[in-house]
Amino acid sequence: MTCDELDDLTSALALGAALPEEVTAAREHLASCGRGHPDLARMLAIAELLAASVEPVTPPPGLRDRILRAARAEAAGAPLGDGPAAASDAPASVATAAAPLGPRTRRAELPIQQPSGAVDHQPTAPSLPVRGRFRALPAWLAAAAAVALAIGLGAWNVSLRRDLQARDDQLATEQEALAAITRGGQLVAFNIVGPRAEGAHGVLVRPTQGEGRPVVAMEGLARLAGGQVYQLWAIHGDQPRDLGVFVPDGSGRSFLTVPELSGADAVAVTVEPRRVEAPTSAPVMVARLTNFRVPDQSIRFTRGMSD
Amino acid sequence: MSHDDPTVDLVLLARLQGGADDALAVLYDRHGAAAYGLAVRLTASAEMAEEVVQEAFLALWRRSETYRADRGTVRSWLLTVVRNRAIDAIRARDGRPRSGPALPRPVALDDVILVASDDPEAEALRAVEGEVVRGALAELPREQREVVQMAYFGGLTYPEVAAATGIPLGTVKSRMRLALERLRILVGQRLSA
Numbered sequence: 016m017t018c019d020e021l022d023d024l025t026s027a028l029a030l031g032a033a034l035p036e037e038v039t040a041a042r043e044h045l046a047s048c049g050r051g052h053p054d055l056a057r058m059l060a061i062a063e064l065l066a067a068s069v070e071p072v073t074p075p076p077g078l079r080d081r082i083l084r085a086a087r088a089e090a091a092g093a094p095l096g097d098g099p100a101a102a103s104d105a106p107a108s109v110a111t112a113a114a115p116l117g118p119r120t121r122r123a124e125l126p127i128q129q130p131s132g133a134v135d136h137q138p139t140a141p142s143l144p145v146r147g148r149f150r151a152l153p154a155w156l157a158a159a160a161a162v163a164l165a166i167g168l169g170a171w172n173v174s175l176r177r178d179l180q181a182r183d184d185q186l187a188t189e190q191e192a193l194a195a196i197t198r199g200g201q202l203v204a205f206n207i208v209g210p211r212a213e214g215a216h217g218v219l220v221r222p223t224q225g226e227g228r229p230v231v232a233m234e235g236l237a238r239l240a241g242g243q244v245y246q247l248w249a250i251h252g253d254q255p256r257d258l259g260v261f262v263p264d265g266s267g268r269s270f271l272t273v274p275e276l277s278g279a280d281a282v283a284v285t286v287e288p289r290r291v292e293a294p295t296s297a298p299v300m301v302a303r304l305t306n307f308r309v310p311d312q313s314i315r316f317t318r319g320m321s322d
Numbered sequence: 323m324s325h326d327d328p329t330v331d332l333v334l335l336a337r338l339q340g341g342a343d344d345a346l347a348v349l350y351d352r353h354g355a356a357a358y359g360l361a362v363r364l365t366a367s368a369e370m371a372e373e374v375v376q377e378a379f380l381a382l383w384r385r386s387e388t389y390r391a392d393r394g395t396v397r398s399w400l401l402t403v404v405r406n407r408a409i410d411a412i413r414a415r416d417g418r419p420r421s422g423p424a425l426p427r428p429v430a431l432d433d434v435i436l437v438a439s440d441d442p443e444a445e446a447l448r449a450v451e452g453e454v455v456r457g458a459l460a461e462l463p464r465e466q467r468e469v470v471q472m473a474y475f476g477g478l479t480y481p482e483v484a485a486a487t488g489i490p491l492g493t494v495k496s497r498m499r500l501a502l503e504r505l506r507i508l509v510g511q512r513l514s515a
Contacts, residue, residue: 023495024495025499026495026498026499026501026502027473027479027480027495027498028498029498030470030473030474030498031402031405031406031409031473031474031477032473032474032478032479032480032483033480034479034481056444057443057444058499058502060443060444060447061447061502061503061505061506062474062502063398063401063444063448064447064448064450064455064458064505064509065455065459065470065474065475066356066360066398066402066404066405067356067401067448067450067451067452067455068452068455068456068459069356069359069360069363069452069453071356071358071359071452072355072358072359072362073355073358074354074357074358074372074375075357075368075372078351078354078358078372078375078376079347079351079354081376082346082350082375082376082379082380083343083346083347083350085376085380086343086379086380086383087343089380089383090343090483091382144341159481162448198432212390223412295354
């Protein structure tokens with residue numbers, strides 16, 4: 016499909032009224048077209064209004080549970096009949112990260128790079144246990160992964176331990192973040208600039224009083240080579256204050272619990288060989304803390320009725 | 323309204339990609355009613371609507387890593403999947419499937435055509451209330467409203483609209499464009515009123 020042909024179909028594409036083969040051709044064209052088609056973007060944005068024009072309708076009460084049950088069943092992979100009980104019997108927790116098969120898998124890296132030692136270190140505090148694909152891993156798969164891990168273990172011991180610790184912290188803060196979000200809290204968006212800013216997004220979740228520490232959630236972070244870490248700094252004037260280090264997961268996401276950020280003008284991220292007292296290089300990302308657009312800073316929402 | 327806040331969805335999606343079904347539950351609480359309302363409107367069947375909504379959320383659960391935050395909100399992405407699936411369902415029910423074998427087939431999130439949202443208006447449009455859009459739609463010239471109704475809500479392709487109305491293909495396409503442009507203007511007028 017040429018640019019002109021696509022332009023001719025803009026409104027039909029936006030309304031979902033193009034032929035299937037045209038949709039396919041358009042998608043392929045867009046994937047490789049350097050020109051960009053702002054007109055299509057505009058039409059799509061307008062067409063989104065049509066979905067919004069329909070009045071929401073509360074779904075029947077059983078639907079929520081059905082969806083969640085189906086999702087959990089899928090996350091469990093090949094059914095062994097044991098369900099969540101199998102999780103506590105799962106061998107070497109590190110091995111559970113190495114799930115190269117199954118519908119939920121999208122990471123092909125070595126187990127080393129995806130340590131989930133935290134599965135055995137579930138913090139007791141949060142009321143929202145982290146479930147998901149690490150739970151009921153089929154035994155044969157975990158065993159295979161444990162073997163693969165053991166072979167490479169010697170050389171990787173040091174970095175593995177550090178990665179595990181980082182992952183422990185990360186998992187704990189993920190739970191805090193979700194807890195903060197679901198209980199309601201203030202969101203502050205970051206406007207990120209810098210050499211690694213492309214594709215990066217971040218929010219600060221500041222829970223309502225007395226319910227935990229602020230969490231910085233970031234997405235779109237490039238993986239780092241070797242044992243490098245990202246270190247987060249609060250900038251007061253021109254003084255950086257250490258907020259901690261984080262390592263993004265395989266999908267480029269990370270969560271970091273931070274001390275209170277009041278008084279900070281901005282936050283900055285540097286790449287460091289390990290946690291350091293002062294930045295060793297210029298920041299790769301800087302973000303001013305801007306309040307999100309809603310005037311009411313307290314954003315609350317509640318769980319569904321069927322809870 | 324918090325359910326319109328796309329940043330919360332970003333964080334929830336990040337949770338989802340880590341395998342937390344709690345995040346899926348929250349996403350459902352935020353967008354389930356909009357998804358179900360759209361599905362009912364399109365299929366006119368509570369049962370079919372439930373299936374469509376379930377498929378859409380499960381598609382989100384399975385393939386959330388294909389979502390790019392710079393290409394529209396999670397909500398619009400989800401509703402597009404709902405719409406596509408609903409149209410597939412009603413077309414199969416009416417004996418005129420769009421393509422290939424009849425249902426069921428897994429929802430492919432790549433079915434959703436999304437373009438990097440360079441459009442500066444897009445964000446403003448996302449905040450528009452349904453009532454405003456409904457009012458604007460009612461004000462569209464009849465023939466423009468009809469093509470929108472047939473195409474978007476009825477699931478007809480533009481050749482099918484041409485066949486059903488007897489107007490030429492080119493006219494159908496330009497009428498669709500005019501309708502969308504006009505809708506944008508009408509919504510803008512209502513917002514600034």
